[in-house]
Amino acid sequence: MNIEQWDEHIAIKNAMDDLIHSLDVSAQMKEMVLHVCASGGKMVRPIILMLSTQLCGGRFEDSIDASLAIELIHSASLIQDDVLDEGILRRGMPSTHRMFGYSSAILCGDFLISKAIELISSYDRRSVRDFGRAGMHMSEGEIMDIMSINEDFGMDEYMECIRKKTASLFAASASIGAYVGGADEKTAEVCRSFGYNVGTAYQMVDDILEYVQIIQSKESENISLSLPSIYQRRMSPERAISRSVGLVEEYVSSARSEIAYFKSSQVTDKLLEITDYITLDMLTPDILQK
């Protein structure tokens, strides 16, 4: 089934449109927010948040604002990634700083983070706390990522880097969703672990796809530090890829076990589906084979 037709996806898309159009800001700020937030992201994190709410007995309608907050933080991080990496295109469109300038792009990121704080403020303390911690981890992970080029970066450092840089926001999506659904600490922790595992697998897949592209284009000198490039230090690129895929499967398997903690339902089915959708489904044979 097409995720874009899920109730959760439709709800968050509509809520995002409403949010942007109701913003009482300058024309330029609105244009930037529209550019960043309405340019066709998959809304994976907010959907995971809403599903986690339902998993823990709540209604997804109650977690819309928290889901928007998570998506805004994600959008802010994309703006900044592009500024830091000098990214030119994002989702097929010019990146925010290419269209509006560096200063405005950075300030738009701040605005989105601040709007996200306002949105999350109506939730309980644990949700706000997890939200802040995810932001801390994301910035720490990004710094590790930048440092990875200069320093001795092995498997342990790689795992810590992607856990912080990428998985932490998935983890916060799941735990905040759980809290909104009324979960106790133990249940929220299962959701958080699910988020960490699916987020880790997601980043690994992203790294694998980038690595395959680089190998295929023979631009071997530009290989940035990633899971396959760490494996490749002691094996062939082909084996490094298959070894990486094997590790993705392990993390996906852990994510599935956490979903299995809950009674099987339409919600658990959706969580399983979205888990595959953003991980193993991306690794089609024609992509992996040269």
Place this chain on the structure above:
Amino acid sequence: MNIEQWDEHIAIKNAMDDLIHSLDVSAQMKEMVLHVCASGGKMVRPIILMLSTQLCGGRFEDSIDASLAIELIHSASLIQDDVLDEGILRRGMPSTHRMFGYSSAILCGDFLISKAIELISSYDRRSVRDFGRAGMHMSEGEIMDIMSINEDFGMDEYMECIRKKTASLFAASASIGAYVGGADEKTAEVCRSFGYNVGTAYQMVDDILEYVQIIQSKESENISLSLPSIYQRRMSPERAISRSVGLVEEYVSSARSEIAYFKSSQVTDKLLEITDYITLDMLTPDILQK
């Protein structure tokens, strides 16, 4: 009396030291945070927050974390101002991006904002909301500031710009302090207005001092857009300065009226003192006279 000897100042300085030293982050991140947060800021905003708490019947010890959160946001904004303005020095030290690079400086700002969210998460919803709104206004105000060079920027635009860019964080400091002290909405609104007025006067003073320096050094072509430079469009620099000082006095007077809403006490005395300290006390005759 020396503000650095106030209990509130000592408490926030100690709390900031404890916070930095207990951070579980990489050595580089800790070094950056130390560089930014322990480089001798006056801690005016956290002190206003703590005094507002006491004004409304609370203990300042209960508002330490909120005060830290405000100071971290302020520190993050300084890092970013320097990145956006290409600032070289800050408080007599090299700016963060000059010491650690642009990417790390920007990410350190993100970390501080996120740590601030974690700190504010233990407070009530209204505090978290005001905290987020201040961030939104700050980024909107900064964008207005950048645009001011190109656009038709008059008195109305200037006032909106500094209210958002600078005064909003003073306003949030005062209103959050009030909420922590148990204030009702009406009382919190008086504190918020006090913050807006003192923050507006503070920014005007900053602009006047910069203008005087530029006039004295005869670098007339570099006059950036500010209160005196707007007045100067239709009067002499001398009259523009005295007219600007007159407006500062009006805002200080409004701030004092809001303090007068509360029964006179040692706390109101301190608020009156800090109000003058960051506004009129800066405008000594020898600075204003060429």
